[in-house]
Amino acid sequence: MHGTTAPSRYVQRALARARSFDAARPWVWDATLTAFWTLAALVDAAGGWRNIARDPSVPGWLVLVTSLVLALPLHWRRRRPTAALAVMACGALVSAASGAFLQAAFLQAVPVFHIALTRPPRALLWSTALILPPLLTGAFRFQGDTWDQHVVPNLWAYAIVALLGITVRSRREERDQEVRLAAAAERARIAREMHDIIGHNLSVITGLADGGRYAAAKQPERAAQALDAIATTSRQALGELRRLLGVLREEDQDGEAAARDPQPGLADLPALIDGVRKAGLRVHADLPSGDPGLADGAQLTVYRVLQEALTNTLKHAGDGAEARVTLTYGPEAVVLTVTDTGTSGGGGAADQLPSAGQGLVGMRERAALYDGTLECGRSPADGGWRVRLALPHPTREDSPT
Template sequence: MLPIAAWSVLMYGSNVGQRTVSEAEFIMLTLGLCVPLIWRRRWPRAVFVLIAVVAAVQWAAHIAALPPDLAVLIALYTVASRCGFRWGLTAAIVAEAGAIMEACQQWGLSWEQARSPAIFLTVVVAAVWVFGIYMNTRRAYLRSLEERAARLERERDTQVQVAMAAERARIARELHDVVAHNVSVIVVQADGAAYAIESDKERAKQALEAISATGRTALAEMRRLLGVLRESDDTGSYAPQPGIEQLTDLVDQIRASGMPLRFEIDGVPRELSQGLQLTVFRIVQEALTNTLKHAGTGATAHVNLHYGDDSVEVRVRDDGRGAAAADDGRGHGLVGMRERVAMYGGSALARARSGGGWEVVARLPVREAART
């Protein structure tokens, strides 16, 4: 029944109780045992059952084991390596039963004489079954590695998308700060130029020059920020982000628009990280932009930057209309300001002053980020 029986015949003795196969029987058994192997990967259990039935018919006909009986071991390996453990164990038990039956028939149903070839065939069947189980486990392990790699790749792509969304949100806040501030300055300068164009042409000329400079600055910053959104890698380097040193230029720009502004720095200046400097700059810019938009005519502003032992405090206040100023409900400046401050573990407060006007106070911890 099993192919290895032919070898055991040569090793242990002659075929007692078995007959020689004819040419027609040999061809039929060869086809019955070997042809089903073509579909063993697609239907491993069905192929094993079919081959086992053909081998059982061969045993019942007292036909000696033939080389095509190797198909039994091949089918057993296929079931063990491609099906579940229970199916592999069942196939091994069937093959082992066939090995014992073949050994007993070969030696005239004498167990004492058939014991040695039966043990030999049992070792062969067990080796084939163990090797099939090993390959099944290995394939399962490789599949788990592939699934894990695919899952990690999906997680990586998700993290990249989240990071891109966060970067685009940051750029959106930057664009809001740039556009809102510069457009507010342009509007104030345009109103001043329209008012003074008949009575004071020199002042109107200065206002138009300020509008031109502000517009160019706004365009340059917008090009830089929008360039980050390009997907190509050859966008080139971008201009550095504004920091505390650029606060002087911002103050001069506000003063040029016609609003009186006082700027003070208290304490011992620290060297801050670029991100923290950008946060300070955007807070002052947003607060002054709101002052230009809502404080009204004749308002004055005061910016105070205080360096403490473990924090930097930014205070921007004005004496304009304060809470009485109209709000269209579309602004995102204060929300973006609080988000920026929250990233550094600080606090931000925007409120109406008791004596009139508006005040923005932001406190940013700098103990970790600062270097004296």
């Protein structure tokens, strides 16, 4: 399989380099193509044109000038294809009316292709109006063959070239649409990341501020620790937001996703839990060691679900609440369970689900991407709130090779 994809990859890279070079120096390709076809037209004008001419006695200077008129406008085929075709049509009209019937007249197909590729469909009607007069003039002036044998095949040839241009244009528009959709999806992902970052860090800061206010009267040193933690959390939040906004800015400038720092994963769960503990929430964690083999995106899903669950507990479970985090690497799935005691209002977080559940909706979407499930509801043991995430292990086909 690798042997079949490698040549295609090399061809795509070569084409990408060629397009990049052409975009930076378009005059090189324009001059090369124009010179090639001009040379070919002059070779034919040196005598080969008489093989198909209806009137071999056409003066040589007229054949030479007509050949140049049919070839030189190719230099402007991309910037002004309709104007180039108009000039070439004049040369084709002279060629047909004089009886030279130069083969260089077929070069009109080149600007026709670019008109179909870059101009509105109605421009093809003007192209037909420019191409028809030389064909009809030659057909009626020299009636050795029936007029339809001269006109119809040429029209079919130009029509096929126009269809080819339309096909290439459609493929290009589809590719551009895919790029725009990918950019929109990436912006939506960044928006969710920003929601998670802001929501979590503001909750931590709020908890630290409340704790510091209560401790200021009796334990001033604890208040100072709370202020230090607030400053640290704020700087971390600002750093992450700057990084995400930098990604958006680079996408606006370059039109493609920029390189990103590694996203948090399972190894970052202890640091996340320590940050929540500093905010005043007692968290009991049971985190196994080892690597369950989850993809980076799946590990990020586990991290964000835990972050969202602890943030909701911190905001809604009330004073004195506790949370328990359990992560297990089972034979078929990795399971994260987060429960809290919910001492405020008989379940705290559960009562606030309509306002706090927007982040959990995003977590369900994240879990579904990896064929996982996310369950949220009251804990049957103590009436608190429970969040359970299950992500199946990647199959052999899904695992990276």
